[in-house]
Amino acid sequence: MMARLLHGVPRHALYLLAAVLAGLIVTPLFADDYLLTVLIVILYFAYTGQAWNVLMGFAGQLSLGHALYVGFGAYATAALYVHFGIGPWVGMPVAILISMACGAIIGFLAFRFGVAGVYFAILTIAFSEFARIGFDHFEWVSGSSGLFLPVANYVSNDLLNLRGQPVMFYYVILAMTVVGFVLCHALLRSRVGYFWQAIREDEVAARSLGIDTFRYKMIAIVISAGMTAPAGMFYAFYYNNLFPEQTFFILRSIEIILGPIIGGVGTLFGPIIGAFLITGLAESLQELLTFYGLDTPGAKRVFYGICLLLVVMILPNGIWPPIARLLRLDKSRDRPER
């Protein structure tokens, strides 16, 4: 299994990965709580971006409603914890199944009836909006007044119930990011991964090669949705409060896709690099503005806009592909077409 996972990966890439991972593992020894919280946000977006990338980057189906799966993951695990005292790790499989079922419904409606491209994107927005409005009136999870997890001043870390200090959350999201990365790497190099890429590149040609495109698009949306759900669990237990207006808000979905778009859609490193870059820079900017006594609440969003603009104009494939060539990590011998 391990040998197969590593097959064909350049050795220097492994060293590089190991170094980055080692760096991230020792970071809490030096970092203060503020830096840790920034890193937690970065890794959270790296993970969710990776999950979204399975559907868009690998299989070519643009979802603008991934907040839906985050929300289901968050509400399912939080409600099980608040109402029945069921811990998040036990709740997580339930949350994953709910998200997968939801993804399957959306996928079936879209792919069976030929809804593709922007229309598929609109359908995903519609479903996350349904959920936002629905959860506003869903009293079992406190509707629009918000679902709160019990909070105390934690001196020790309770990993089983995800109650504790930032450093614990940091390691949890780091582990999730690593697992997500390895899973996506394995998927991309599997039969399913190749079929997804074929569908992304040219669906008609893919079908003529015997690929049941409906089936493989369904697999993509179900895996992507299921992968997104644990991010919701993390979100719920880290922030301790859930409001439908925030959790299912379309801006949450947009934030998820910024990292992969800036880093490189369809690449494994794109979502991670993109998340580091955009969240890191946005936080630094915020800090800088606060330092100079400028209170500008919209600055982050303007910054996101400028970043997107620059990447789309200068590097339409994202910033990872040129870096990959520089590090000689790409398989192809060509420069990509512009």
Added chain:
Amino acid sequence: MAALLEVMNVSKNFSGLRAVASVTFAVPEGEIFAVIGPNGAGKTTLFNLIAGMFAPDEGRIAFNGARIDGLSPDVVCRRGIGRTFQLVRPFPALTVEDNVMVGALLRRPDVPSALRRAHEVLSRLDLFDKRLHLAGTLTLPDRKRLEVARALATEPKLLLLDEVMAGLRPTETDRMVEIIKRINKESGLTILLIEHVMRAVMSVATRVLVLHHGAAIAEGPPEAVVRDPAVVQSYLGVEAV
């Protein structure tokens, strides 16, 4: 020998236009069967009916003894019919190798053996040296051969080639003719091809069907067909041999 592909009284209309009109023919196993005819004669439509892109309005298509008309393209491919597209459709952002591997993965689900199969096919199509190039950067002759390689990788019993020589220079055409002949000879693969380049058809086909305004007007060995008065009048007379 029994026919591998049988097309019986097949018709297809596009809002009043009769693109294919009651066409009947059979392709025996091991043959290189060519469909020729002027532009708009219905050749590509006929191909698309066989490959499952559309269902015929009338008639039946049988492959390997079972009906395939009305099945979807992916099912038709899994039954054993590989096809190329007249306007090539490579997966541009994937390498040549990965393009062919997608085809190979149909019958060989594990990646290493699919890769081996892809390499075999690439060598036969003179593309092995270019396997790590992105398909989107290839020249037209290379793309045409990639199209054939990808279809071959699915290990078909019947290969449908839609104008794989169109737009090629004479030397490239000869190269493609050699490749098609070699594939047919070495593996006994049955090939059905649509072609405009008569020089190529004459040298490669064992049997020819001529379509005109959607209907079959002649069928036979290439030497006989080119002398057929109806063919000369409707097709060859207008476009020099």
